Amino acid sequence: MVTEKDVEHIGELADIGIDTTELATFTGQFNAIVEYFDVLDRVQGDGAVARDLYNVLRDDVVEPSLPQEEATRNAGAQEDGFIKAPRVM
Amino acid sequence: MAEHTISFNPDDRYNAFLKVCEKPSFGEGKLAGTAIAVKDNISTQGIETTCASKILKGYVPPYDAHAVALIKNAGAAIAGKTNMDEFGMGSTTENSAFGPTLNPCDVSRVPGGSSGGSAAAVAGGMVRMALGTDTGGSIRCPAAFCGIVGLKPTYGRVSRYGLIAYANSLETIGPMAKTVSDVSLLMSVIAGHDRKDTTSYDKPYNHTPSADIKGLRIGIPEEYFGKGVDPEVAASVRRAISRLEELGAVTVPCSTPSMEYALAAYYVICTSEASSNLARFDGVRYGLVADSKKSWHAAYQEIRKQGFGPEVRRRIMLGTFALSSGYYGKYYAKAQVARENVRKDFARLFYEVDVLCGPTMPTIAFKLGEKSDPLSMYLSDILTVPVNLAGIPAISVPCGRVQGMPVGLQVMGRPFEDERVIDVAYAYEQAVKP
Numbered sequence: 001m002v003t004e005k006d007v008e009h010i011g012e013l014a015d016i017g018i019d020t021t022e023l024a025t026f027t028g029q030f031n032a033i034v035e036y037f038d039v040l041d042r043v044q045g046d047g048a049v050a051r052d053l054y055n056v057l058r059d060d061v062v063e064p065s066l067p068q069e070e071a072t073r074n075a076g077a078q079e080d081g082f083i084k085a086p087r088v089m
Numbered sequence: 090m091a092e093h094t095i096s097f098n099p100d101d102r103y104n105a106f107l108k109v110c111e112k113p114s115f116g117e118g119k120l121a122g123t124a125i126a127v128k129d130n131i132s133t134q135g136i137e138t139t140c141a142s143k144i145l146k147g148y149v150p151p152y153d154a155h156a157v158a159l160i161k162n163a164g165a166a167i168a169g170k171t172n173m174d175e176f177g178m179g180s181t182t183e184n185s186a187f188g189p190t191l192n193p194c195d196v197s198r199v200p201g202g203s204s205g206g207s208a209a210a211v212a213g214g215m216v217r218m219a220l221g222t223d224t225g226g227s228i229r230c231p232a233a234f235c236g237i238v239g240l241k242p243t244y245g246r247v248s249r250y251g252l253i254a255y256a257n258s259l260e261t262i263g264p265m266a267k268t269v270s271d272v273s274l275l276m277s278v279i280a281g282h283d284r285k286d287t288t289s290y291d292k293p294y295n296h297t298p299s300a301d302i303k304g305l306r307i308g309i310p311e312e313y314f315g316k317g318v319d320p321e322v323a324a325s326v327r328r329a330i331s332r333l334e335e336l337g338a339v340t341v342p343c344s345t346p347s348m349e350y351a352l353a354a355y356y357v358i359c360t361s362e363a364s365s366n367l368a369r370f371d372g373v374r375y376g377l378v379a380d381s382k383k384s385w386h387a388a389y390q391e392i393r394k395q396g397f398g399p400e401v402r403r404r405i406m407l408g409t410f411a412l413s414s415g416y417y418g419k420y421y422a423k424a425q426v427a428r429e430n431v432r433k434d435f436a437r438l439f440y441e442v443d444v445l446c447g448p449t450m451p452t453i454a455f456k457l458g459e460k461s462d463p464l465s466m467y468l469s470d471i472l473t474v475p476v477n478l479a480g481i482p483a484i485s486v487p488c489g490r491v492q493g494m495p496v497g498l499q500v501m502g503r504p505f506e507d508e509r510v511i512d513v514a515y516a517y518e519q520a521v522k523p
Contacts, residue, residue, distance in 0.1 A: 076378025
């Protein structure tokens with residue numbers, strides 16, 4: 001059973017910005033969905049994954065990339081050619 | 090290279106397009122002058138790309154997705170960006186931040202989703218072909234609901250570079266069109282190796298559809314005709330399979346027991362991947378702008394609440410929950426075991442048969458607003474998600490109508506045998522051609 005408090009906590013972890021008026025609806029939907037997920041309790045098997053392909057890596061060499069001006073063009077807040085982010089501290 | 094332009098002014102009464110390019114240029118090649126619509130989660134240089142989300146409003150990609158670069162090189166004219174469920178999350182296109190797309194066959198019904206805009210643009214006669222994406226059925230579902238052809242290619246066969254990620258272990262770009270030949274033609278342009286996608290496989294597609302299916306072994310999984318599948322839809326698909334038998338195919342009854350938990354596994358995995366992939370939308374680098382004077386969490390929460398719709402927020406939270414300490418073993422780890430069981434089920438069946446056939450969707454297109462409860466919407470994906478969990482190719486081809494609405498026959502094949510599912514769809518299409 002997922003409680004409103006659980007949903008509030010998950011909303012915090014996910015930085016989703018949940019307010020108290022939404023909690024009841026989300027919690028109800030969450031419980032219906034998570035209850036459906038319980039079918040996974042019946043899954044048997046070790047899940048050993050057989051693969052014939054592994055990590056595909058390239059040599060670490062410099063390749064052409066976007067000019068700084070283009071790479072930052074979509075950022076709303078900028079300063080001196082850099083992207084401005086909210087304060088962390 | 091782009092030497093010519095076309096005029097593109099569609100009467101978009103279905104809200105299929107989020108952005109129309111009125112004078113797109115085109116060059117030489119096997120798609121020369123063909124107007125192609127591109128789903129709005131596929132990056133197009135210089136053309137706004139929003140994933141039908143408010144959070145990406147105003148975002149103009151500085152580069153083309155590999156698949157877009159390939160169709161441009163083949164001479165295609167980019168006709169515009171098509172509507173979709175926000176970030177691909179939905180089966181109706183009602184989860185778009187910019188209003189739902191309507192089904193051209195009946196405007197009181199949804200076109201399916203999440204590539205509903207691409208399907209409606211093709212079905213409504215606005216473009217000959219479109220690119221869609223398929224994470225859990227998002228090409229096949231709208232193809233079935235709108236009465237067109239849609240191919241979900243083998244995972245790795247079409248580059249995902251420039252596809253804005255939602256659940257990257259499941260999703261792929263694929264072709265949609267009115268005919269199997271056009272789907273095959275578009276596939277021949279977009280398939281192939283791309284070093285910018287580390288899951289890309291070097292297997293180009295150079296195939297001309299063949300209607301010869303004599304001796305082909307078709308598995309008919311009982312679960313695809315079981316509980317929850319509309320009997321009239323099932324009957325329509327069974328008639329289509331009889332037609333394939335008349336053409337010389339042999340049918341074999343079979344079973345995929347992993348279907349019992351495939352849908353739950355799919356939703357645990359896709360929401361988990363979404364919770365990670367969508368963490369990048371924070372109002373700093375693109376889209377809506379976060380208030381940089383606020384603290385980190387406050388600014389992010391504000392922008393994400395404002396920018397994401399309810400289904401996206403729900404899936405991000407579900408994924409965060411499924412991955413959280415204390416629940417990871419119960420949900421995510423179990424879902425991965427289930428996924429492997431689905432893959433093994435298919436592998437076992439493909440020793441005995443060449444393809445599997447069943448309905449694409451359990452019902453005809455829903456009425457607008459009919460699927461208001463999230464779980465009931467998820468349940469409608471039951472017949473399409475196993476293919477994505479296993480990474481195999483599958484096509485939906487129209488096979489008759491129920492209550493005047495199109496029904497899709499789904500043909501699933503072995504990994505990298507996209508050619509074979511194309512051939513089966515082509516054989517059926519040619520046999521029933523008026």
